[in-house]
Amino acid sequence: MSNQLTPPEFLSHLNLPNPNDPSPSNPHITLTWAQSLDFRIAGERGKRVILSGEESMLMTHWMRSMHQAILVGIGTVLLDDPRLQINLLPSSPTLLPPQPLILDPKLRFPPTTKLQIEWNSRSLRPPGSVCQPWILCGEEVSKERISSAEENGARVIPISLVDGRISPQTLPSIMTQLGLSSVMIEGGSRVLSSFLHARRQDGSSLVDRVVVTVAPTFIGNGIGVVPLGEEESLPELINLHTEIMGKDAVMVCKVR
Ligand SMILES: NC(=O)C1=CN([C@@H]2O[C@H](COP(=O)(O)OP(=O)(O)OC[C@H]3O[C@@H](n4cnc5c(N)ncnc54)[C@H](O)[C@@H]3O)[C@@H](O)[C@H]2O)C=CC1
Numbered sequence: 001m002s003n004q005l006t007p008p009e010f011l012s013h014l015n016l017p018n019p020n021d022p023s024p025s026n027p028h029i030t031l032t033w034a035q036s037l038d039f040r041i042a043g044e045r046g047k048r049v050i051l052s053g054e055e056s057m058l059m060t061h062w063m064r065s066m067h068q069a070i071l072v073g074i075g076t077v078l079l080d081d082p083r084l085q086i087n088l089l090p091s092s093p094t095l096l097p098p099q100p101l102i103l104d105p106k107l108r109f110p111p112t113t114k115l116q117i118e119w120n121s122r123s124l125r126p127p128g129s130v131c132q133p134w135i136l137c138g139e140e141v142s143k144e145r146i147s148s149a150e151e152n153g154a155r156v157i158p159i160s161l162v163d164g165r166i167s168p169q170t171l172p173s174i175m176t177q178l179g180l181s182s183v184m185i186e187g188g189s190r191v192l193s194s195f196l197h198a199r200r201q202d203g204s205s206l207v208d209r210v211v212v213t214v215a216p217t218f219i220g221n222g223i224g225v226v227p228l229g230e231e232e233s234l235p236e237l238i239n240l241h242t243e244i245m246g247k248d249a250v251m252v253c254k255v256r
């Protein structure tokens with residue numbers, strides 16, 4: 001746990017909405033990941049790799065605390081079993097974890113995940129220090145399956161799918177309905193790709209900021225930042241700030 005009481009100053013480049021403002025109509029979207037020098041975010045068959053050093057991992061927890069929600073795809077939940085907590089930050093009643101949102105079209109979310117187990121044992125923890133997992137699934141998921149996930153302690157939000165997926169363009173309105181004004185999207189590969197490619201109706205990027213931690217490591221065989229074949233049409237990024245954090249370089253960018 002860190003003794004540093006405030007987030008790294010360069011995170012002001014995220015340009016987040018004031019948390020005291022009522023939910024804006026366009027919730028803020030930050031896309032973030034940690035990658036190797038060879039554009040990988042995980043090892044063979046999706047095995048989790050710790051790429052971030054101590055300093056940049058701490059920065060990631062600060063970013064989590066600055067957003068109202070944190071979003072990952074079900075692929076990441078099944079492969080990494082993440083906690084999505086802010087456990088590296090000093091304990092303080094003013095530092096709260098973000099609301100976890102899982103994109104899970106078929107509602108595969110198992111009751112054995114750390115996210116679920118930690119929520120179900122919340123009475124053992126300080127109030128507000130753990131959030132209920134909220135799962136966005138397809139409307140066609142059976143009532144039985146939804147009831148079962150809810151009985152296990154998750155909140156399930158059925159929404160209409162586009163090509164079998166939760167369309168990135170629907171996320172802002174879902175977030176507004178849920179009263180969430182900012183989200184940090186942490187991956188994995190397929191989710192990063194669909195949001196990097198996503199545009200608003202006026203042609204601008206759906207994503208407000210991209211924060212990339214680059215670790216001086218080669219992974220070789222592994223999972224790319226975006227799936228194979230989806231690299232060609234990636235948008236151009238405009239660098240707003242680069243911070244050296246320990247062994248890593250952290251870049252805050254805008255999407256052109
Ligand atoms: N180094 C890093 O920063 C991170 C690495 N990872 C790695 O990423 C890997 C998991 O990536 P993936 O298998 O691609 O899983 P993923 O986490 O991207 O989830 C993909 C699933 O989400 C569903 N989905 C719903 N809406 C979607 C949308 N709009 N776009 C894309 N998918 C949508 C898909 O149907 C699919 O089942 C793991 O190996 C994990 O370790 C994950 C997060 C961060």
Ligand SMILES: Nc1nc(O)c(N)c(N[C@@H]2O[C@H](COP(=O)(O)O)[C@@H](O)[C@H]2O)n1
Pocket residue numbers: 033034048049050051052056057060072076080081082083084085186187213
């Ligand atoms: N910032 C960062 N650096 C890495 O090296 C990583 N492997 C990740 N992965 C992301 O963090 C999630 C797990 O975090 P917790 O254990 O819950 O704190 C993982 O699922 C990825 O989303 N991130």
